[in-house]
Amino acid sequence: MSSLQPVRGTHDLLPEEMRAFRHVVETGRGVAARYGFAEMATPIFEFSGVFARTLGDTSDIVTKEMYTFADRKGESLTLRPEGTAGIARAFISNGLANDLPFKVFYAGPMFRYERPQKGRQRQFHQIGVELLGVSEPQADVEVIAAGRHIIDALGIKGNVTLEINTLGDTESREAYRGALVAFLSGRIAELSADSRERLERNPLRILDSKDEGDRAVIADAPLLGDFLNPASRAFYDDLKNGLMDIGLDFVENPRLVRGLDYYGHTAFEFTTDALGAQGTVMAGGRYDGLIKTMGGPATPGVGWAAGVERLSMLLAEAPAAERPVAMIPAGNDAVIRREATILTERLRRAGFCVDLAFSGNMGKRMKRANKVAAKVAVILGEDERLARAVTLRDLDSGEQTTVSLDRMEETLRGLFAGGGDAFGGI
Ligand code: ATP
């Protein structure tokens, strides 16, 4: 494989894609801020134990998907496959448990060794929120509302449905576990090798299998919802009532589980019908056991993560780049070229985006102005130079006028503000 190829499952974000990508991240960041989530960042690699311990040694991520390597001292490190474990580690190592609730937003690259396909890469990006320190379902409602708000603000294609379920508390899951194992044991021959292996260690995980044979068995399995104790049922009712209070539509999916070990009570996903098999754009839930599992003080938590690439692909309209000013020196005369450079810098300092056509005849330079979608061309020829002036051409209307240099910025501002008579009074 040529070393000039990007690594399989990785992807260059060329400027246009990057714009859509940034729009997703910035919208997420902005909306999350309104809900009181402050941004933080953790390293993109951690000691492998951070993930192995928290994600559980039967998860797909830990068993198949992690990029784990020994550093030069032989320390086992892992490129983060997801964001929550690192945030939880940071919460503990920075001693943040005294100032609750702890509410953060994050954005960044994640790494999983998966089979690449549309909407599934080996390096991808997530935005996410975590809310630590609140055990009431009100926190779940807030976290879900922030997610819905971001999806709405992005205006993404297709119908995006909120699916919810409850995994109950530990006692309920234990009760269910017995019934599930009994059922699955009866149909063990139909299960995949992976699932047979999980039957003892983590039967709930089988419910999240993507294997078709497994899925057929799972369709007949008993439902966790029938094993909830009163406290778990009350929690779930409060969640649903809370969502209804603020007008958030949802669909209950009794078979929805999260692929990770540390979830309990709330599990949810936002799915779209516009992305084929990779239809989940945002997924999350409650993880009250996580911080304690990692060795920190028992602290409840709830959060979600969303795939930035998947959301970017679904933008109904990618935001346009800011329209620049095109600086067009008329001719290749060295004096004019210098003057054009000086004016370009002056305009940039005044806050304008300016594209300077470095060379070529007038036609070629106008073509370039078109290509970068310039709003106005600033034309500087010998006549203008001698008159200490420039010619401004509104590239939308074709209208143009010559203004003295001391009125250049002011006139440009008028044109950008869209004033029909920006040339008036000249
Ligand atoms: P899936 O069932 O699709 O494998 P998952 O359960 O592994 O998803 P999470 O760990 O919940 O996904 O990640 C949250 C979100 O991150 C997903 O809903 C998806 O939008 C995105 N995501 C996960 N893995 C990838 C990937 N390999 N490439 C692109 N986006 C991804």
Ligand code: MG
């Ligand atoms: Mg996955």
